[in-house]
Amino acid sequence: MSDKIYPLICTRGVILFPDQEIVIDVGREQSLKAIENAQDNYDDQIVLFSQLKMERENPTENDIYTVGTLCEIRHVRRFDKFLRVKFKGLERVKLKQWIDGSLSEMAHVELMPSVRQDETEESALVRMVASAFEQMHPGERFVSKDLMIELSRGVGADALSDKAVAAFPLTVERKQQYLETTGINDRLVMLLQDFEKEKKMSEVEKKINDTVKERIDQGQKDYYLREKMHAIREELGDIVEADKDADSIRKRLEENPYPEYIKEKVKEELMRYEMLPQASGETGVIKTYIDWLVELPWWQTTEDNENLDSAQQILDEDHYGLAKVKERIMEYLAVKQMTNSLKAPIICLVGPPGVGKTSLAKSVARALDRKFVKMSLGGVRDEAEIRGHRRTYLGALPGRIIQGMKKAGVINPVFLIDEIDKMASDYKGDPSSAMLEVLDPEQNSMFSDHYIEEPYDLSKVLFIATANYLENIPPALQDRLEIIQLSSYTDIEKVNIAKEHLLPKQMKENGLKEGQLVVDEDMILYLVRYYTREAGVRQLERTIANICRKTVLAILKDKKESIVLDRKLVHDWLGNEKVDYGKKEKEDQVGTVTGLAYTSFGGDILQIEANRFEGKGHLILTGQLGDVMKESASIALDYIRSHAKEYGIDPKIFEKTDIHIHVPEGAVPKDGPSAGVTMTTALVSCLSDRPVKANLAMTGEVTLRGNVLPIGGLKEKSLAAHRSGITTILIPKGNEKDLEEIPEEVKEAITFIPVSTASKVLEHALV
Structure with missing residues (x-):
């Protein structure tokens, strides 16, 4: 191979192969000098090397590929600021040295002639390439008529590989690889690989084109039919307002990411809507249904406040105390932040009226930076209030859950379900059973409303329920709620x-x-x-x-x-004081005991009075007592009769004496299992003429054997006793563990005495 020196031109993204002609606009100063130099001193011969980076304005030796093409300048046409030059490729060359010449940039190059390899393999490869060209569709952008003529003449393997590559839609990097490959068979193998790749791409393109054409055809067909129907309806005198509505809804469907099943449902209903005459009564029903489907939030969300300190500050600003609830909300926020996804819990705040349950839910929404909606269930008796009515009924509407979601406008609001314990059931169904699906985290991602008919995702909603009295919530519903007790305030x-x-x-x-x-x-x-x-x-x-x-x-x-x-x-x-603060007995009394009660309005104290007089052994109970309290009175009396001598009571007294137990405020119904010890103490005091301490209260259920059983609501009862000035409370031994929940100021003011038997109660209570 011989070495020679030629003028040098650097091209941008152009690769020239031997025997190929190309026209290039030359405008850079050093390139113009190289053309002149080649024409004057090198018999119109020049070398072309492609730049590695096209944006370089003044490339150096390190900015060009090391293999280029020796060319002959065939024709030059002069313009004001550039030359349009026609080059013909002669030979591959390898750059040995870049020389800064006086007339132009020069290149010391080494010629790289093509190398013949195995002739049998070459013949096979030529045949395969020719066959591949024949299989190509005549309309392919790189299969020119001239190229097909040359192939039919049986062009040589060397020329075939270069001509085919020059016509192929390849990247600059790939064409450079062909230029650097001197082995003819190697180039033919590369060519077959690119043929295969192009064939696959052609198939994919054809498939895409067919799909696009099919969609366009369907769209044009739909448009044509719609316009035709529009014209017919205009001719008949029908109002064309429906068409405008339908078009705006279709546009809305296309522009927004509604779920696919909702898009299909809306399109189906739109077709029915357009087919019906406007005077038909059913058009209004269908239009209302479509509006509900379109207006409901299906994808819209709000970003949660991720700043835990800020959320804590908002909760503290709005409410004093309530540490447990605030801690639970902060836990929810922290876990959500850690996992980036969390099924919203169903929190139920249970406590007396006025302790801040509803306002706390609003604070949670403010702390999370979420939308807030409220639904009150007080007095709701109809299941359709929750699940909606079937669309076949006149005036049908979705249930309150879906209505609340539409009002919120997002799929992740804070949803307050107020007074969940006030639901009732009648012949129209049981709404509390319908709430099971709403409030079950495992089911509510596919909530089904009778009106909407399509599944709706409630899993991102933070439900907060409130109730005054836990016992009024059905057990199945309680099981799905995370109960947080809010007690009375001190x-x-x-x-x-x-x-x-x-x-x-x-x-x-x-x-x-x-x-x-x-x-x-x-x-x-x-x-x-x-x-x-x-x-x-x-x-x-x-x-x-x-x-x-x-x-x-x-x-x-x-x-x-x-x-x-x-x-x-x-x-x-x-005016005068409304409440007698500390309504306990002022002095020790015979037959009067202070009991503790837990109502839906918090804790309260109540006096239980017992009296005896001559009679025939009857037990009289007054004060609107429920069955449980009546049974407690019978158990207390029977326990005392069996232990009469222990308490200094004549057993014969029961045969000739009537006993009357009364719980004052007779107009107020009372029931519950925690009055047993109070009634026992009142009866023993009455029958033995021993006074009961005035500053003492008690709570607990008693059995026939005299055991004292644990009760509920100790915290509420303790707060009521504290409000009333009580200084000692007798509690069941089993309730000792509940003393942790009682505020410190109450513990400091009241002495709690755990008791396990009725005899211990009497020992502490009677003077």
Whole structure:
């Protein structure tokens, strides 16, 4: 192989093969000089090398491929700023050295002639390449007429490989590989590989083209038929408003990521809608149904507040205390942040009215930065309220769940289900059973509403239910809820809530500025104890609102600058004390015992009175007692009769004495299993004439053998006793574990005595 020096041109993305002609616009200064140099001094011969990176304006030796093409300049046409040059490829060359010439850039190159390999293999490969060309579709962009003529003449293997490659739609890098390959058979093998690849690509392209054509044809057909129907309806005088509605809904379906099954359902209903005459009564029903399907959120979400500190701060701002609930919400947020996906829990807040269940749910929505919707179930008797009506009924509508989701506009709101314990059932079905599907995390991803008929995903909704009384929630529904108990507030908590939340809120609502009404903590405590008796703070808020209104009147009417609240002013404005704080007995009494009760309004204390008089051994019970309390009275009496001598009672007294047990506030129904020890103590006190301690209360169920059984609601009962000034409470031994939940201020004020038998109860209770 011989070495020679030629002028050099660097091309951008152009590879020239031997025996191939190409026209290139030459504009760079060094390239123009190289053309001149080649014409003047090198018999029109020049070498072309392709750049590695096309964007380089002034390439160097390191910026070009090392293999290029020796060319002959066939024709030059001059323009103002560039030359249009026709080159013909002569030979492959390898760059040995880049030389900075005086006239132009020069290249010291080594010629690289093609290498003949195995002749039999070469013949086979030529035949295969020719066959591959014949199989190509005549319309393929690289199969030119001239190329087919040359192939039919039986062009040589060397020329065949170069001509075919030059026509093939290959990348610059791949063409450069062909240029660098001197073995003819190697180039033919490469060519067959690229043929196979191109064949597969052609098949894929054809498939894509067929699919696109089919869709276009179907779209044109639908458009044609729709326009034809439109014209017919216009001719008949039907209102064409339906067509506009249908078109806007179709457009909406195309532009938004609705689930495929919803798109199909809406399109199906639209076809029915368009086919019906506008005067038909059914068009309105179908249109309403389509609107519901389109308006419901199927994919829209809001981003959760991922900042745990910010969420905690919002919860603390809105509510005083309630540590357990706040901790549960923070756990939910933390786990969601850690896993990036979480089935929303179904939380149920259970507690007396006014302790902040509903407002806490709103705070959760604010802390999570989610939309908030509320559904109240108080008095709901119809299953269709939850699941919706069938579309066959006149005036059918979706259930309240779907209505709430539409109102929220997203698939992940905080959904408050208020008063879940107030549902009732009648001949129209059992709504609490319908709620099972809504509130079961394993089922609610496919919630089925009778009206919508398509499955709806509720798994991303954070459901929060509220209830006053856990026993009123059916067991199957309870099983699906995560129960969080909210107890009554202590006096200290109420004072803090009033100071931090209620008083500022009511002053703002009534237009009072800071300093115009001054209420200290002692006065708030006075209002709490003597003007409100409740588990929550609703009555307290109403009382504060009343004081604020009277303050506004005093400032405007009596021209006072500010009001400092004292007891005299409270008496003038609110009247005498409404509540007898500490309604326990003031002195030790015979036959009167203070019991503890747990109601849906929190804890309360109640007096149980027992009296005896001559008679025939009858037991009389009054005070609207339920069956359970009546049985407790019978068990207490039978236990005392069997242990009469132990307590200094004459056994014969039962035959000639009638016993009357009364629980005051006779108009209020009472029931429950925790009055056994109270009735036993009242009877023993009455029959043995021994007084019961006035500052003592008790709770617990008693058996025929005198064992004291554990009860529920100890915290609520303890708070009620604390409000009433009780200093000692007898509790069942089995309830010792519940003492942890009782606030410290209550534990400091009250002595809790665990007892396991009725005799121990009497030992502590009787003077």
